[in-house]
Amino acid sequence: MFGGLGVGSLNVPNTLDVPPEQLYVTQLSQLQEMGFFDTQENIKALRATTGNVHVAVERLLGNLGQ
Numbered sequence: 027m028f029g030g031l032g033v034g035s036l037n038v039p040n041t042l043d044v045p046p047e048q049l050y051v052t053q054l055s056q057l058q059e060m061g062f063f064d065t066q067e068n069i070k071a072l073r074a075t076t077g078n079v080h081v082a083v084e085r086l087l088g089n090l091g092q
Contacts, residue, residue, distance in 0.1 A: 053079050
């Protein structure tokens with residue numbers, strides 16, 4: 027009945043085992059292109075926003091001067 031749907035064979039990576047630099051490689055690149063060069067702060071913002079670049083930018087801008 028479900029043959030061919032691949033039930034049970036999803037190749038979803040375990041995000042706990044993936045370093046954040048690899049997990050968020052695309053998002054980190056986007057943030058750097060926008061002028062956010064502090065990788066550790068960028069990772070903190072991406073973790074807090076589950077990788078949402080737009081919300082991470084708002085978070086990073088809110089942290090300026092703190």
